[in-house]
Amino acid sequence: MVSTQSRRGDTRQRIQDVALELFGERGYEKTSLREIAEHLQVTKAALYYHFKTKEDILISLFQDLGRPLDELIAWAEEQPRTLEMKKELVRRYSKALSGAAPLFRFMQENQATVRELTVGESFKERMLKLTDLLRLPEGEAGLTDQMRAFTALFALHAGMFALNHVEGDLEDKRQAALEVALDLLTQAHAGHPVNGTH
Structure with a gap:
């Protein structure tokens, strides 16, 4: 069996x-x-x-990626919104991405198709939740620092594509993108002490 x-x-x-x-x-x-x-x-x-159908295959791929993202969102929603929590969220997201690199390449190259399918909408909703979890408290940070916080996630996406044609080990490339993402978060929080209530 x-x-x-x-x-x-x-x-x-x-x-x-x-x-x-x-x-x-x-x-x-x-x-x-x-x-x-x-x-x-x-x-x-x-x-x-x-x-x-082909769409069934694509939906199954997004569902497989969606499960760890849903778990990550559920975990993060229970945590105080500290810099350390946000860094851990980015680390875990980086790990989830590394297992889904071919799917992200597909999304990059087939953006119109993804937008037309229901899976594109559900993925977008997850990304909005993740970026919201990185948000700095309203009124305590300017647009530049908010932008740094949001960009941390997308630095990981960019790393997969930008470093694709650069010589080197895949894990080293993932670590380099992660380091940039963590730096962005640290810069965003510099001068904005965030207590556990935000």
């Missing part, structure tokens, strides 16, 4: 990986379920067992 479950899980994962690879190479619109099945060397019927 357990081995059947794990084989089933592996097939689902393989479908997601191959689909994402093809979406990245050819674009979402130009990739068919038939091509995904051919690359997997399975019948279309076998593919249908797991996913009925």
